[in-house]
Each structure stands twice: as C-alpha cells, then as structure tokens.
Amino acid sequence: MSFVKKIIKPVEVLVVASKTGRVTIKYPFEEPWISPEFRGKIEIDPTKCIGCGACVNACPPNALEMIESEDKKTLRYFVGRCIFCWRCIDVCPVGAIKGTRNFELATNDPLDLYDYIVHNRVKCRECGKVTGETTRMLKYVLEKAFVTENYNNKCPDCRKKIFINAISMRRTGPVGEKT
C-alpha cells in the first residue's frame, strides 16, 4: 500500500494547483502586487530644492549630478542610473525629495528619463564674482544661521578681505592691496 502511495504522490501536485488557483495576473491590465514600503522613482520638488548638493554627494550611482555653468547650477536626475535607494531623501535638508511607488518607467523618449532643476548662482556683492552657492541656499542659510544678509551675499574671498581689513583697521589703520 505504501508503495502505491509513493507512486501516486507526484499526482498530489494537482491538489496543490487546484487549491491555489491561478496566481499570475494580467499585468499591465491588473494592479501588480506591491507592498506599501516599496521604493520607486523619486520626485524632486523644484520649489523646495535649494541646490545644496547634499543628495549629489550621497547618491551612490551618480544618478543625481550637479552641472555647473557660468551663472547656473543645474541638478540633474537621471532615472536610468537610479537604484531607488532613497539615500537622497535621507539627506536632503529641506525635504525637497519625495519617494513614489512608481516603477513603470519605460519610455520612448530618452529625454523623459531626465529631470532638471535649474538654480541661479549668487554673484558676490563686492567683486561681482560668481560664487558656488545658489540664491535659495543663501536664503536658507539666512533663515537658519545668525548671519546678516550683508555678510552672506559676498564671496569667501571678499569676506576674508573684509575681515582682515576690519581687524587691521582696528590695529594700524587701513592696509594696502598687497596684504
């Protein structure tokens, strides 16, 4: 009897199958099975982003890049490289990046794979040189830190110069260009 049972055993898969029913779905016509925790494509809110570049530093595969030009700073997001780790969300100081559950990213137009956020770069009030910061970053720093706008909108070189000037003024009077 046990011998017969052993031979019959493989047939039990029919029982398994009938109990389970069909598990595949007619994707894309039906909703895929995604958990609420799923990490998909990210979305950067251009109104919130201050262009600080923290996400660029954190992003492991360089999906986020900061492209710098004469007077602009452009944050570029390329979905093709993104590994959906959401590290950028962790590090963004202003919460400009939002995670979505979107993973259906195929497209006919390669341009759809890129997102750009363009920031203006700040000009130094003193010498007119373009600094690394964006206008929004300056605003953010003003809100957060105890600095005056007058200090903030100058480039580091000018700040140094002004600082040294101020100190030397106190000691010996104005110093020449050479110092």
Added chain:
Amino acid sequence: MEFILLTSTSITVLLVNTILPVIMDGVERKIKARIQSRIGPPIVQTLYDLLKLLEKEVKPLHIMPFILLTIIAYLSTIIASLYFINLYTITGEAYYSITAITLFAISLTSNTLTPLLLPSPFTYTGGMREVILSIVNEPAFIVSFVLASTSLRLLNLQSPNIWILIALSISLTTLVLSSYAITGRIPFDIAEAEPEIASGVLLEFSGKILALLLLSNLIKRFIVKYIVSSLILVYIIGAGLTCLAASILLTIALWIIYAIVAAILGRSRVDLAPITLGKVYILLLALSITVLLVGIYGG
C-alpha cells in the same frame, strides 16, 4: 462513386486533422499552465506562433536541399499516414491500417535523420539522443500495434478467451506507453530540452522550415494517439463515420491525459530512459506474445 465519397470525406477530415493538433497543443499549454497555477497563453497561441514563424526569413544552411528533402518526406508521409487512418476508420479494412503505420514509421525515420545531417554539435548530439530513443520506441510501437490488432481480430466477444484478453490488455498497455514515449513529452523530451545542454534538434532551423517541422511534430503527436484510438474504436463500434468522429474525440481525450501526465513528471536521463524503456518493452511484448500463443494454441 463510393470511392469519390470516401476520398472527399477523408480529405475533409484530413484538414480537420491538421488543424486540430495545433489547437490541442494550445490546450496542452493551457492545461500545463493550470497545473502550474498560471494563466498561460491563449489556446490559439501555437497557431499564432506558427503564423509568425511563416513570416520570418529562413537562415540558409549549406545543405539546404537535403534538409528540405527530409522535411518534405517527413511531412508528406505523415499526412499520407493520417489519410490512411481516416480511410481505416471509415472502412475498417486492415490493409489501410497497415499502410498507415508503415507510412508513419517511414516518416519517423526521416524525421530522426534530419538533425544528423547538420554540422552543429548541439543538433548532432540531440539527434543522436533522438535516434537512440526512437530505436527503442518505434519497434515497440509497431510490434505492439500488430499484436493488439491480432488479438482484437482473434477475440470473440461472445465467448472471450481469457488468454487472448490478457494478451490484448498487455499489448494495449505497451501501445499506449510507446505512443506516449514517441510524442517526446516529459520524461522523454531529452532531445529537445534546453537545460540538457547538448540538445536542440531544432536549433539550426528557422522561419518557414521551422514552422513546417513544428507542425509535422504536432501532427506526429496527433497520429500516435489517433492510431491507437481508431484501432480500439473500429473494433468496439465498427467502422464508419461515427467511428471517425469517436476516434477524433478519443484522441483529444488521450491528448489531455498525456498533457496532465507530462506536467507532473520530471525529465529522465538520456542514458536511463532508453534502457529502462527497452527493458519494459521487451518484458511486456514477450509476455503478450507468449500469452497470445497460449491463447491461440492452448485454448
């Protein structure tokens, strides 16, 4: 007049017979999917596949004429064989059935030879595997067919000879078993299965040629079951058009059973399959011959 009627009927049925295997393959895929808890492709998927293949270009092989020759031989003999089975079911004449099975044997041989003509090592090894399997299967199929039909002829329903009955059941078992093995389903799909590394008798074929080969393979699957069904049904309900319809239905039923069996088994090993099969066949055939002889002379 009667001959014309006969011919036209069997040609009509022939058309049905060539379409049916394609549909049945779709059904088989659906059954397999069901057993694997999948939705599976639509039933007409095999038809789509074949139609698509017909549109594709053919990758030329340098021994094309030979290949074409064997494929055409395969296809024509297999269709001729179908035709004669139809004739047999309608008329019940034994020589039709003998012609059918002879043609079938020829077609199988030409089919197994095709891959051996190709220079690819995969195809060659796969072809050798197929040859080994068919060396075992085909004789068993034919011998058991002959034995079964002899027993059927000898069997007198009013006073059944117990020996002949036993011989009949053994030979029918062998017939069904070998008909299953000839269809190249799991566990005997060794020559075509992709995970078996050196397999792939169909590897070098493409486009229309591949479509033709696939179609003929499907018809082959149909025929082996059809021969068995008609053999049994001609005896039970007598020859005629009802028998023809019934045979086709029985073939469909057998196809479904075979599909289920194939889904719940694994693939046998290339060297084990022929040896095991061979042993089983020899045992069963020897047994049924002995019993039949006892039935004829002893009883």
Added chain:
Amino acid sequence: MEGEKLILDKYIELSRDMGGKASIEGDTVHIIVPSEKLVEAASKLFNEYQCDFRVCVGTDERPLNGYFTITHIFTDNRNGLYVLLKTYIEPQDPKVPSITNAVPGADWCEMEARDLLGIEFTGRTPYRLVLPPEWPKGLHPLRKDVPYNYRPQIRGVSEKVSTTTETGVIPIGPYHPALHEPEYFELYVEGEKVVDVKYRGFHVHRGIEKLGETRMTYQQVNFLAERICGICGFEHSSCYALAVEKAAKLDVPERAQFIRSIVLEVERIHSHLLWLGVAFHVLGYDTGFMHVWRIRERVMYLAELLTGSRKTYGINLIGGVRRDINEEKKQKTLEVLRELEKEYKGLIEVALSVPQVRKRASGTGVLPREDALKLSVEGPTARASGIDKDARRDLPYAAYKYASFRVPVYTEGDNLARLLVRVDELVESMAIIEQLLDKIPKGPILLEKYEIPEGRVGVQVVEAPRGGDVHFVITGHGKPYRWRVRAPTYSNIPALRVMLRDQPLADAPLTIASIDPCFSCTDRVLIVRENGRREWLRLTGGLKI
C-alpha cells in the same frame, strides 16, 4: 577563558617559531611572517591547526609603507577566530612563494593578485586569470598609481573553438539558453561522457574593488557591495558593513544587528527557493519549478515589506540599518512565515517524490570529503560532503548568537545531498527568523556619530546561501583603502572538476547547478585544458591536487 588563552598562545608561538610577530585584535589574530617562512606557516595553519582557508588578499601598500603585501585569510572555525597571515613583499620585482602546494584552495586568489597587482608567485605555474588576454603586460589595475577610469586601448581577439579528433567538443556560452550568466564552457565528450572541460570566466569582471577604493565613500560602498550579486547581495553589504565596523570598533545598536540577521535569513530563504526552482527546471520538472517560485513570491513580498525593495534591499549602512521592523511588520512576517512553512513542506514532499528528481540527483556529481577539505569549499557544497561548517554558528556575527539552529550536514556528497542540505536549511531559516523576531530588543537602529580611523584592518565572513562571503577592509580616508571581496562560488567552482570528472554529459547541467554558481559575483575562474586525451578537468589551471 583559560582555553581561549591557550589557543591564542598557540598562534603567538607559531609566529615566534616562524620568526614573525603576532598581535590580537578582537577575534582576529594578525600574524606577520617573513616571506621565506610563508609556506611553512600556511601549511601549519592549514594542516596542523586545521584552519579553514578562505582567500588571500594582495595589497599595494606602497603609499603607506613602501611594500606590497599579501595576506592569507584563515579562520579557526572551532574557536571562532580569524587568522590573518601577512607578509611584506619588496616593491621592486615583487615576488613571494606560492602556498598552493600546501593549500590548494589558494590557486585563484594568487593568480588574481598576480593579474591585478603584479605580484609574482614562485613555485607554481602562472597563468592569466582575471584580465583579458589582450590586456597590456605590466599594467596592473589594482595598483594605487593606476587611475580607476583608465582604459587601455585593446582590440578584442576572437578565439577559435579548439577541436580535437578523439573527442567531440560542445561549446556552451558565453550565451546559451541553459546558462543564466555569461560564462564559457567547452565540454569535451566521448559519446555521452564528459572527459574534459575548459572554462573561461571573467566576462563580467567589473572592477568593483577598484571602484570602491577610489570613487566612492564608506556609505556608498554599501550599495555597491549589494550589487556584487543579484541574489545574495544583502550578505555582501552586511559583510562589508560588519568588516568596516569591526575595523573601526564601532558599537552598532543591537536592534540593527537583529534586523540584519532577520533580513539575511529572508534572503537565504528566497535564494534557496530560487535554487530549488532552478534545480527542478534542470531536471525537467517544470511544475515543481513554477510552484516553488510561486511560494517564493511571498518571500519577495516580505522582503519588500521589510526593506522597501524586492531585491538589493539597500538598508545597510555603516553603523546600522535604515528600516525598522515595527509591530505591524512583525506580525505580518510571522503570518507569511507560517503560511510559507506549511506550503513549502507539502510542496517539497511532492516534488521529492517525483521519480526522476530523486533518480537523477542521487549518486551523481559526487564530491568526496577529502577533496572538499583540500579545496576549502563553502556552504551547502561543503555541508553535503560531510564538512560541518557554517559561519553563522562558527564565527557568530550580527545577532546569530541569540538564535539556536541546526546546521544540516550530509555525508554522501552527491547532488541529492546538496539539494537536501538546502531543503533542511530553509526550515531552519524560518525558525531563526521567528526566534529573532521574538527576542528583538528595543533601541535605535543606526549609530548617529562615529569615526573611522585610518589604517585599520577588518575581515568578516558572512554565511551567504552559497557559502561564506569574505570581505576584507583596510580603512582609509573617507573610503576603504583596500576592499577585497570573495564570493563563495569562487571557492566552489574548483570542486566542479572533481564532480564532473568522467560523468555522463546528461548529469553535467545538474552538477554545475548544484553548487548554485553565481558567475557574476565570482567571475574569477579559468580551466585550462592540457594536451592529451584522458586529462582530467583542469579547473585549477594545471594544478595537481
């Protein structure tokens, strides 16, 4: 602790005998010996102290101290110790004696160091392993003076399939429907019997180590490490994080370690289920394949729920993990596990009753215990050949010391044994997750502030589904100075030589699949065929074992 003292003394004594010095840091014994004593010391560790050889690491330490170094990593599984045997090599004409005669398993890592760092090994036949044949001579990419983005101009040369008259040649790959990754085999057959094999790997050598040492930061490497393997990536990122944490002596929150262990086991379950499916597919039992993968889908969903991704979970950071397991997830996990266990047990019973599965797996691809020991094989391949080793128990990491589990060991060494080891391990893994979820402590999951000092060494073994992953890290400035990865398949492929030898061709696919090879994460293999007809499989590049 008396016993431990004695054991440590043993290693200190060994180093003194060899004219070197030893130091102990945590669970790691660092032994530095002069190069002429290297072979003797290695052979003593391997044969006398029965240490397990894991891998060797070549390092370009010239910017630090002016030398090349080679470090052989052993583990003392009985006492839970890592033993690093290091020697300094002169930077001009770097030469060091090979230990392959004493420790056969060191074959590939030596050749890898030769290719990537230009260290010559004396006393053995060298061959090119990692770099493509056309790669310029004298250019060794892992040396610190080679920039990571340097690309030499090389023209690809196509190779001809070697043909012989006596045997048939069956080329498989680099692309073949039966292979899941690019690798190339040439099987030499007589009839249906395999008499020889040539293997060419490294089509997907990605220079990950170089990338981690140059372009990335400590935290970014976690994500890179996870992508070493598509199936057991979390083991790699955990191993890397643990190695760095060990080097920097970080005190990682317990809760984070529990979560790591739980996710590691989730990964093991899905990986073993995946393998079972593949094995059934190879055996032609597609129904089993589909059903195993169907229940695997639950595990994938579970992983996604716990980490946010079906695969490449991306939750490891140095100092902890990024996703917590709350009460709701805990309940959900337990529920999934219960269902899974029930379904799995029923299914596996049916699948193993299929006559072809048992018949084809038993007695084929046998790896005897002696060969397995000599080649230092890993994971289920070792455990199916009667070697009782499992890093989770022997070298406890993460939170494994809080779980009790059985390590299944079989002695037959055939394909069936390797299958059964995995079948049993699956049940154990489910039990481990349940235990850990029960005991998980409260607290933070990530270390907020920490510092990683430069020049520290950390080495970690993590038991991946295929065997032990080894990560070796020398800390550097903001990123690892040296990061060496060894995937388990790296150790297991040489064993294929023994398993495939004189076996029917029909068994080859199953046997190759039975070590659960992962070529992309290994890709460090070469089998060279020697002339002559009855040559055995030269999976170890002409090395006599």
